[in-house]
Amino acid sequence: MTALQPVRGMHDLLPSEHKKYAIIIDKVRKIASLSGFAEMATPLMEFKDVFKRTLGDVSDIVTKEMYEIADRGGESIVLRPEGTAGIARAIISNGLTQSTPLKYFYAGPMFRYERPQKGRLRQLHQIGVELFGVADPVGDVEVIALAYDLLKTLDLSHRTTLEINTLGDEESRKRYRDLLVTYLKDHHAALSPDSQLRLDRNPLRILDSKDEGDKKILKGAPLLVDSLNAFSQEMFLKIQEGLKFLEIPFMINPHIVRGLDYYCHIAFEATTTELGSQGAVLAGGRYDGLVSTMGGPSIPGVGWAGGIDRLAMMLFEDNLPPLTRPLVVVPMNEDFDMKGLELAQRLRVQGFTVEMTYGGALGKRLKKANKINASYAFIIGEEEVSSGRVTLKNLDTGEQVQLAQDQVEATLKERGIQ
């Protein structure tokens, strides 16, 4: 039995579920391409270094969440835990950095060895966009606007909150980090055990703590805003102005921080309270140092990734997405199967969705036609074949007419049947 279960945290996408994913991906694909973001795909596996160097040596993703294997040559290969680093690697590998800006869209599975929960899987699916080569805040605004367009298109903009924050540039962040550590060290004993660990590894994360005691201590903590240099402040202000100008609603949440090292300046998340402790359905930020860290030229970047699994959960809950209703071919019996299939093939070539019924007598076949939610049935038997006709039956009303074989397409179009 155990062997017949899927691997923990990895789920089958049966047709109804898969359809939801396809709908979401199609919408992003459409929206992204309207802004000139072209779809691309990178391998599911990369050398470990691609992530280790860029995400940060102490990030949880790198230290404990990667699926890692040694290939036959002894190289350490990992299943990608996120999409951005792979895209960055790809633009360097392929020499695409010569001419910017570069705009990409991707969709696919990511893998993280975490404890599964609702909305948190070991094989998760993400969609994402990346904009390389634009240091100007207009790029940030455009990318966030793209995210907002997606949420609006999915009708989720009113069920999510767009929260933004700035992490500042490296100089600002370093200065703030020192101030924060100094402050928190004075309260070391009162911090939660988790935060005591974070103090060494990634002190900024403490800002995001859910521990009540931590929250109390943080009230007196220095604010990152106060450590921002003029340049960082201006970046953040211009982005806010841009969002307001485009009438994109947002909130500033100074507690948004990033687990990955490559982020700077803007950090944003679309959050929901509908998915338990998994609040973020889409998140992103600016990663100006990423490409150079990897050994490429110094090219700035900004982008986001959305969780398809989480979006699908919000979008459809338990409802099935609407499916197109097929036409169905119903031969009277086995003798007319090929005649029926011939008609089906003829209509399929012209773009009609046509399904066959297999085996059994008329009654049984109509029952099957009903089950697949067909709109119309073509009935073909002795009578029809001898007169060169076909019976077209409306499965909702029961009404039926006989048509000459060569009138089928014209009649379907006349009635607006797809």
Place this chain on the structure above:
RNA sequence: GCGGGUGUAGCUCAAUUGGUUAGAGCGCCAGUUUGUGGAACUGGAGGUCGUGGGUUCAAUUCCCAUCACUCGCCCCA
């Protein structure tokens, strides 16, 4: 990785203090209906009680372990 909850048919759930062949609804299959489906009625199939051990004359029920899901933490999309 830490702490809690759950696991019985394809799905949603029953099963009295441990006691014979573990039930229902929905769904599925067949028939009533050999050129007409949806509704109704009748019948049928389908279960290693998540898995493995233990206690007991006897375990779906009690104990332990394990797996999966789930809630909170952690982390993140």
